[in-house]
Amino acid sequence: MNISEYMQQTGLQARQASREIAKADTGVKNKALLATAEALDAARETLVLANEKDLESGRANGLDSALLDRLALTPSVIDTMIEGLRQVAALPDPVGEITDMNYRPSGIQIGKMRVPLGVIGIIYESRPNVTVEAASLCLKSGNAVILRGGSEAIHSNQAIAECLATGLKAAGLPESTVQVIKTTDRAAVGELITMPEYVDVIVPRGGKGLIERISREASVPVIKHLDGICHVYIDDQADPKKALDIAVNAKTHRYGTCNTMETLLVHASIADLILPELEKAYAEKGVELRGCEQTREILPLAREATEEDWATEYLAPVLAIKVVADIDEAIAHINQYGSHHTDAIVTDNYSLSRRFLAEVDSSSVMVNASTRFADGFEYGLGAEIGISTDKIxxxxxxxxxxxxxxKYIVLGDGHIRQ
Amino acid sequence: MNISEYMQQTGLQARQASREIAKADTGVKNKALLATAEALDAARETLVLANEKDLESGRANGLDSALLDRLALTPSVIDTMIEGLRQVAALPDPVGEITDMNYRPSGIQIGKMRVPLGVIGIIYESRPNVTVEAASLCLKSGNAVILRGGSEAIHSNQAIAECLATGLKAAGLPESTVQVIKTTDRAAVGELITMPEYVDVIVPRGGKGLIERISREASVPVIKHLDGICHVYIDDQADPKKALDIAVNAKTHRYGTCNTMETLLVHASIADLILPELEKAYAEKGVELRGCEQTREILPLAREATEEDWATEYLAPVLAIKVVADIDEAIAHINQYGSHHTDAIVTDNYSLSRRFLAEVDSSSVMVNASTRFADGFEYGLGAEIGISTDKIxxxxxxxxxxxxxxKYIVLGDGHIRQ
Known part of the structure; x- marks a missing residue:
């Protein structure tokens, strides 16, 4: 069987399984999740052995230590996977939720019922625990899933796939509800993203390059997560203490996350006051500053920020700073250079906070809060398959x-259209 | 300026206008809609003259009478456009609606704000009144729009575009909020659907061929409306009177609409009772029947239905009938041959109605109601830009x-992530 045939078969099996999992009771889905947790716990040795194979090839292929870290299935990573499954089992089941049931003048009653999408394709890199995380979310939401992990994690992912199969079987669900691609051939990805008859949506999890390539080549809808070029704008009516706290937290709480601030905008009339304070705080954390001309008049040690800096997601202890004349310039800068991910204003002005919320075109817009809050757990979603920078x-x-x-549901009692 | 440059310029102007219309007050948008209505009323003569040019070329090019009918801007079509604008002005403004504001344990308050998509591209055929209808919905929802009508309606559409420009100007909104493509060159469509930097979503309105071609070639998300192969399933526990009413209404109320029933499924134990009655009713309306073997044992005059019939949207007084053993066969048939548009069950059985609602994978699923109810006005949406057969x-x-x-909005008071 060649790659194309293999992927077609995988797709067909997923489609068939999706019909079963779509109508599975909440209890049955939870049973599969909890049985998978047990299977992982029982398979700790097998998992570590499989992972060791991947780590060995990784070392032989010269993977750097950060990548090897992400690849490692340590006891604590396995604990986290098990705990994650239990948490997803505890979440409310979205499927079948009925909302907005109302009567219409014609006498019909109309509302909406939440239903699974069908088959989800997930494409991800190195971290094998994503296999469990993504599979559990798809399963709970009544979808079948095809997982394509990184080739460097193939043995680990297959060992995890065995545990998922055990869990599904224990709950009487088709094992092909969750399929982990068995080949490392890159052609498999090309097939996966061009099978609209079998795959309803693709969720790529990885670097911007991967996501852009997949979006470009896919004939299936893609839930995209591109850059996080996030801003904090400190308005002249900001409380300086809150401004300082938020600007430091948004940049230094974690450097490598997509909701980390990359550019700080400061109103010209508060820049003299706030920037020297911030410079001290950032210096303590070892953050390199790059500034516009006005910034460098106040902070002469800052490097010059170029046009490129405004459009860069550093994912590192580097911050670009721009002094702006007013909120208009701030909003225009954010909408032009930002990535429509997460942007915050610090202000005590009522009208400006309302304007910022309405006019900043980003997936999360905040007032007086750190951009670092932009994540599924902090928002109370209970879990997160990714962060979409799309609007669709x-x-x-x-x-x-x-x-x-x-889907719409309509209840009548013999009603016909007049 | 070549087509590509022209479309790039159109896209850029739309993107710029989208920022203005996105933040326009409800009152301003309504003023533009009502001023357009007035402009149309004042331009009746101009509209008829422009339309006469289109009708002349249409006749010269041998358009059939149905197409010429759709193309004609009669006084009553103009009345309908004017009335439509007033109705859209009266609809609630979706933009800025804030829902689900809740506090999280961290202290932040989080909710969602409804925002425009940005720039909508609409591609449609013959009927020039779609120009006003689509433009008004985009405008009210705070979007800029690029309209590409059929080449046969180019003069009518440009005359309507003038009225829209007058309306926008009267409200102080950029005229490029609504742009009607000035060229009939087909290359313009190819450009429009491959400018993700300027266009956020494409809504094609037309035949299946048009929509399939656009979906295949677009690099911009498409809200698709493919076939309407709708079913009514008459269960053995159906009230015969309701079954008869619904089956007749769903087929004969209008033949050319996407929510018209194309295949009737009848439970084997009620087929003897219900089919002869239905045959009489359909005969009165001149509906041709095509049936499976079991159907033809009861209705010997019905033609034999082929595999192709189950997958055909007739849009005509033709009906395929299949006798099924039970609800499982009915649901399997609908999910296999249907187009996931609208399907109904007639039954008085509680459990079967719940199963049908849950398991039929269609955008509208109905119990004891005619499929003809599936439309934006009947559902109380106030307006309809189309019917999506997508799930995304x-x-x-x-x-x-x-x-x-x-988008998510987050309100804090100096909150930082711990």
Whole structure:
């Protein structure tokens, strides 16, 4: 069987399984999740052995230590996978939720019912625990899933797939509800993203390059998560203490996350006051500053920021700073250079906060809060399959609801259209 | 300027205008709609003259009378356009609606705000009144729009575009909020559907061929409306009177609409009772029947239905009939041959009605009601830009909400992530 035939078969099996999982009771789905947790717990040795094979090839292929870290299935990573399954089992089931039931003048009663999307394709890199995380969210939301992990994690992913199969079997669900691609051939990805008859949506999880390539080549809808070029704008009516706290937290809480601030905008009339304070705080954390001309008049040690800096997601202890004349310049800068991910204003002015919320075109817009809050857990979604920077279908952190759709339901009593 | 440059310029202007219309007050948008209505009323003569040019070329090019009918801007069609604008002005503004504001344990308050998508591209055929209808919905939902009508309606559409420009100007909105493509060159469509930097979503309105071609070639998300192969399933526990009413209404109320029933499924134990009655009713309306073997044992005059019939949207007084053993066969048939548009069950059985609602994978699923109810006005959306047979973003009748997205908003008071 060649790659194309293999993927067609995988797709067909997923489609068939999707019909079963779509109508599975909440209890049955939870049973599969909890049985998978047990299977992982029982398979700790097998998992570590499989993972060791991947780590060995990784070392032989010269993977750097950060990548090897992400690849490692340590006891604590396995604990986290098990705990994650239990948490997803505890989440409310989105499927079948009925909302907005209302009577119409014609006498029909109309509302919406939440339903699974069908088959989800997930394409991801190195971290094998994503296999469990993504599979559990798809399963809970009543979808079948085809997982394509990184070739460097193939043995680990297959060992995890065995545990998922055990869990599904224990609950009487088709094992092909969750399929982990068995080949490392890159052609499999090309097939997966061009089978609209079998795959309803693709969720790529990885670097911007991967996501852009997949979006370009896919004939299936893609839930995209591109850059996080996030801004904090400190308005002249900001409380300086809150401004300082938020600007430091948004940049230094974690450097490598997509909701980390990359550019700080400061109103010209408060720049003299706030920038020297910030410079001290950032210096303590070892953050390199790059500034516009006005910034460098106040902070002469800052490097010059270029046009490129405004459009860069550093994912590192580097911050670009721009002094702006007013909120108009701030909003225009954010909408032009930002990535429509998460942007915050610090202000105590009522009208400006309302304007910022309305006019900043980003998936999360905040007032007096750190951009670091932009994530599914902090938002109370209970889980997160990714953060969408798209406007279509899902925007911002995507939880179980993002893996579902809503159909209309109509209840009548013999009603006909006049 | 070549087509590509012209479309790039159109796209850029739309993107710029989208920023203005996105933040326009409800009152301003309504003023533009009502001023357009006045402009249309004042331009009746101009509209008829422009339309006469289109009709002349249409006749010269041998357009059939149905197409010429659709093309004609009669006084009553102009009245309908004017009335439509007033109705859209009266609809609630979806933009800025804030929902689900809740406090999280961290202290932040989080909710969703409804926002425009940005720039909508609409591609449609013959009927020039779609120009006003689509433009008004985009405008009300805070979007800029690029309209590409049929080449046969170019003069009518340009005359209507003038009225829209007058309306926008009267409200102080950029005229390029609504742009009607000035060229009939087909290359313009190819450009429009491959400018993701300027166009956020494409809504094609027309035949299946048009929509399939656009979906295949677009690099911009498409809200698709493919076939309407709708079913009514008459269960053995159906009330015969309701079954008869619904089956007749769903087929004969209008033949050319996408929510018209194309295949009737009848439970084997009620077929003897119900089919002869139905045959009489359909005969009165001149509906041709095509049946499976069991159907033809009861209705010997029915033609034999082939495999192709189950997958055909007749849009004509033709009906395929299949006798099924039970609800399982009915649901399997609908999910296999249907187009996931609208399907109904007639039954008085509680459990079967729940199963049908849950398991039929269509954008509208009905119990004891005619499929003809599946439309935006009947559902209370106030307007309809189309009916989506997709699961992503919008499903079923698409009203103003379908032309918007939701962003997260977060309100804090100096909150930082711990």
């Amino acid at each position: 279908h899902a925007r911002g952190p995507v939880g179980l609801d993002g893996l579902t759709s809503q | 973003h919008a499903r079923g009748p698409v009203g103003l909400d379908g032309l918007t997205s939701q």
